[in-house]
Amino acid sequence: MLAKLFTLIERGWPVPLIGDGTNHFQMISVFDCVSAIEAALDHDVPDDVFNLGSIDPPTVRELLGDVISRAGSRSRLAPLPAGPVKGALTLLDALGLPLLYAEQFKIADESYLVDITRTISALKWRPRYDDVDMVTAAYADFRRRNAAA
Template sequence: HEYVVHAAAALPIQVAKKSIYSVNIDGTRNVLEACLHHKVKRVIFISSTAVYGVPKHLPEMETSPLYPIGFYGESKVAGEKLCLEYAKKGLSMNIFRPKTFLGTERLGVFELWFEAIFKGRRVYILGKGNNKYQLLAVTDLVDAIEKALFTKVDGEIFNVGAKDFGTWREDLGAVISYDKSKSRITSLPTFPSQLILGVLEKLHLSPIAAWHYKTMPVDSYVSIEKAEQLLDWHPKKSNQELLLESYLWYKKNRREVKNRIGNTHRVGWNFKVLNWVSKF
């Protein structure tokens, strides 16, 4: 047990504060305590850009103020604080704040869009879709983790995201065009949609959490300069490349995905009430 990557987390869609805090705070404390006891060489903690909340200063820097949204964001801030406490006790570690990361077998909320594109239906987005939204390829995250495990750099927090990213309209539009789908991107009014999604979230009828619907319609991206400079990490995939790669995987494995309903990013989510929207 020389190296530990702590990536386990209860997601925003699991809603209940007790569940999220138990896994993301108490669970993190247990992992860190065990690592300290067993004298692990290096720990990597996967946090989230959810700690920043709705972006107020762009690009978000590692030193930007934290305004977490919901229990998930709050739990990630608490997890980071625990990591820094254990670093003071002598535990070697680095922390990552990744943007929403996507790849084969990791779909999450993107399944809703991919299914709409597959069937040639409308692709609904909050707002006009002209806002820039940075994503991250799972493969690029893995590369960053590997570099952070075996570097002399210690006790640092790093933002990680794609270097090349556009607006929702540009990036989703590229997938639609490549697939020659009949889908068209359709804007939903931001404020009314957020109110409705808020109600559905509270009724446990939608997997789209506050973190999603509050940040989706605004510019959201982070600076990755620190990781580039200190870790010599350079993301290889753009938003469009990682979205297309993920969509093509979904298209090939669609039937299997739909049979694996659950509440992790590796299975198809049960969209319940939201399913009717994609039929228009």
């Protein structure tokens, strides 16, 4: 999914949003995952479940708008009505012509947030990376890999 998004941004093409983009989709950096594991080991935390995620994630519209801006792209966000788009994507998926995985487009206009308050308290841990920085870094890596290919 990110490769498709990054290709649109790289080419300066419109970036479609399923819905109006006012939803939030919380992410977590692999580096923050590792530091949370280290914190759990350091604090000898018993077997337990901890939510991991960024702090104060932006809306999808803000996130993608900032990534486009940082990339210096001419891309513009193109919000599309969620119902018809999901219907079309479901049909394409059924025909064996998927543009996105069903797991992706079915939740694309919903907020996905976890509460990390207990994790911060129990592990004395905080994520270092925010969502815009993570996606911008992934885009930069995408550009480097494409340039080397």
